[in-house]
Amino acid sequence: MTAVIDASAVRIDGVSRIFGSGSHRVHALDNVSFDARPGEFVCLLGASGCGKSTLLGILAGIDNPTSGTVDVGDRQVGLMFQDSALLPWLTAGGNVALPMKIRGVPRADRKARVEQLLALVRLAGLADKRPHELSGGMRQRVSLARAFAQEADVLCMDEPFGALDAMTRDLLHDELERIWRETGVTILFVTHDVREAVRLGDRVVLLSSRPGRVAEIFDVGLPRPRRIDSPDVAALAVAITDRLREEVVRHGH
Amino acid sequence: MATEVTITSATARATPVGSAADIDAALAGLDALETATEPRPPLALRIWSVTWPKLGAIIIFLLLWQVVVWSGWKPSYVLPGPGEALSDLGRRVTTGDFWSAAARTLQRAVAGYALAILIGGIVGVAVARFALLRSAVGSFITALQTMPSIVWFPLAILLFKLTESAILFVVVLGAAPSIANGVISGIDYVPPLLTRLGRTMGARGLQLYRLVVAPAALPSVVAGLKQGWAFAWRSLMAGELLVVVPGHPSIGSDLEDSRQLLDTVGVLAMMMTIFVIGVLVDAAFNAGDRRMRARRGLLPPRSH
Ligand SMILES: Nc1ncnc2c1ncn2[C@@H]1O[C@H](COP(=O)(O)OP(=O)(O)OP(=O)(O)O)[C@@H](O)[C@H]1O
Ligand SMILES: [Mg+2]
Numbered sequence: 001m002t003a004v005i006d007a008s009a010v011r012i013d014g015v016s017r018i019f020g021s022g023s024h025r026v027h028a029l030d031n032v033s034f035d036a037r038p039g040e041f042v043c044l045l046g047a048s049g050c051g052k053s054t055l056l057g058i059l060a061g062i063d064n065p066t067s068g069t070v071d072v073g074d075r076q077v078g079l080m081f082q083d084s085a086l087l088p089w090l091t092a093g094g095n096v097a098l099p100m101k102i103r104g105v106p107r108a109d110r111k112a113r114v115e116q117l118l119a120l121v122r123l124a125g126l127a128d129k130r131p132h133e134l135s136g137g138m139r140q141r142v143s144l145a146r147a148f149a150q151e152a153d154v155l156c157m158d159e160p161f162g163a164l165d166a167m168t169r170d171l172l173h174d175e176l177e178r179i180w181r182e183t184g185v186t187i188l189f190v191t192h193d194v195r196e197a198v199r200l201g202d203r204v205v206l207l208s209s210r211p212g213r214v215a216e217i218f219d220v221g222l223p224r225p226r227r228i229d230s231p232d233v234a235a236l237a238v239a240i241t242d243r244l245r246e247e248v249v250r251h252g253h
Numbered sequence: 254m255a256t257e258v259t260i261t262s263a264t265a266r267a268t269p270v271g272s273a274a275d276i277d278a279a280l281a282g283l284d285a286l287e288t289a290t291e292p293r294p295p296l297a298l299r300i301w302s303v304t305w306p307k308l309g310a311i312i313i314f315l316l317l318w319q320v321v322v323w324s325g326w327k328p329s330y331v332l333p334g335p336g337e338a339l340s341d342l343g344r345r346v347t348t349g350d351f352w353s354a355a356a357r358t359l360q361r362a363v364a365g366y367a368l369a370i371l372i373g374g375i376v377g378v379a380v381a382r383f384a385l386l387r388s389a390v391g392s393f394i395t396a397l398q399t400m401p402s403i404v405w406f407p408l409a410i411l412l413f414k415l416t417e418s419a420i421l422f423v424v425v426l427g428a429a430p431s432i433a434n435g436v437i438s439g440i441d442y443v444p445p446l447l448t449r450l451g452r453t454m455g456a457r458g459l460q461l462y463r464l465v466v467a468p469a470a471l472p473s474v475v476a477g478l479k480q481g482w483a484f485a486w487r488s489l490m491a492g493e494l495l496v497v498v499p500g501h502p503s504i505g506s507d508l509e510d511s512r513q514l515l516d517t518v519g520v521l522a523m524m525m526t527i528f529v530i531g532v533l534v535d536a537a538f539n540a541g542d543r544r545m546r547a548r549r550g551l552l553p554p555r556s557h
Pocket of ligand 2: 052053054082158
């Protein structure tokens with residue numbers, strides 16, 4: 001019985017989302033279906049405005065589909081927003097501690113865990129800094145630590161590394177991969193960057209635009225650890241990029 | 254510096270999955286480039302830099318006043334110079350009567366203001382929260398706010414006679430609408446992203462209010478509190494002039510006494526007292542406001 005439940009951690013079934021009505025009607029998602037196995041790393045790829053953030057919002061329970069269902073069982077879903085979205089009145093440490101505070105974790109435990117998580121994203125000792133005192137990349141890492149503090153079984157990440165320079169991003173890919181392996185969390189990772197998707201994902205779900213539909217799902221199947229500049233990654237990225245381009249061209253007509 | 258970055262970058266790329274130590278070193282190198290720390294100037298210097306413009310303004314004002322007196326526009330027993338008024342004030346502050354009057358006035362102010370915060374806060378949250386309540390009383394709050402507090406006194410005196418309650422009543426009515434409006438607009442302008450963020454972390458209801466909505470609304474709430482104080486203080490001064498509670502001397506009643514004795518010097522000395530209290534409270538609000546903005550990174554960076 002558990003085997004049946006465990007077959008997929010996330011089941012997205014025929015999800016559509018329509019915003020507004022009349023002439024302002026935006027069909028953001030149309031009949032999107034796919035699953036993610038427990039502990040799987042799924043990357044979502046698609047042009048800007050194809051409904052990726054909308055889908056994650058629905059998964060995290062802050063938005064509802066117009067039709068269709070998402071099923072995560074009794075799993076906790078965490079969401080890392082597209083902007084680092086740190087609370088400006090809290091320190092870096094306070095931001096990381098917030099999800100624990102909400103869950104009712106005792107203060108002493110919180111403090112220890114915050115140190116641990118900040119060390120994990122290589123920001124040890126910066127717990128007392130305010131968000132505005134950090135660089136954009138550091139803020140995103142605080143946001144990453146906060147996402148882990150949610151102790152979610154399913155972690156939705158919305159372009160978490162979009163604003164980082166290539167080098168920091170590469171380092172954080174390694175980090176994220178390590179944490180993902182250690183914790184066995186299921187990750188849904190949104191990105192614009194095809195290579196990043198291939199570098200990280202077990203599978204890459206390609207979405208078409210307006211309305212967002214699943215265009216194709218690619219199995220990556222390359223051995224880990226991978227490098228973003230390895231020929232294998234590049235080759236698959238080229239194939240996916242071609243497919244993505246086809247979608248964009250088709251949309252243009 | 255640029256060469257340092259290329260070197261660390263090269264080492265990081267040499268190993269596909271860098272060891273923890275490599276990653277540490279590389280990121281630490283980058284972070285050192287990214288964060289700059291600024292030393293704070295010493296306290297005395299900071300205090301001086303905010304006080305000297307105020308002192309300068311006061312001196313210019315006193316000079317202008319003196320010039321008007323010298324011009325002989327009014328006889329000096331009607332309009333005395335700043336020297337006389339200041340020395341009268343200096344004499345007064347050595348008396349116990351002055352301090353007990355000031356203490357009574359401040360105690361009234363604090364009690365009325367505190368009650369206004371309580372009522373304004375509750376009304377503000379309720380109106381922001383419930384649409385029906387907003388359409389019912391939302392616009393009345395602003396209407397109340399624009400009503401001069403002095404028009405409440407006839408009613409207050411009929412209801413409470415010449416008592417402390419009459420003054421309290423008007424002070425609360427003067428201050429509460431501003432405070433409520435501050436709370437309402439604070440809550441209205443909380444970025445939806447922040448509430449969504451709180452909700453994805455599992456915060457609901459009161460917890461969401463306490464941890465996300467209230468701190469996000471704070472700047473506007475502080476603005477409302479500041480305005481509420483101004484209204485409370487004005488209402489109180491009007492009240493102390495009109496409602497002289499027998500046996501309860503206060504700053505306002507001292508002012509009224511001086512007028513009746515045709516003691517212009519005394520009137521000016523008491524007005525200076527009222528002004529000084531206003532300036533001090535404003536400075537306290539500004540210090541709090543600056544602190545809040547500094548913590549949130551809303552102050553322009555210091556220039557040297
Ligand atoms: N609250 C809303 N009201 C109206 N339209 C919306 C709303 N939220 C999103 N949309 C529309 O839905 C579409 C999908 O938006 P979404 O934010 O999910 O895109 P995205 O794939 O995340 O894009 P990006 O890669 O640029 O972040 C867009 O056309 C957007 O204009
Ligand atoms: Mg998005």
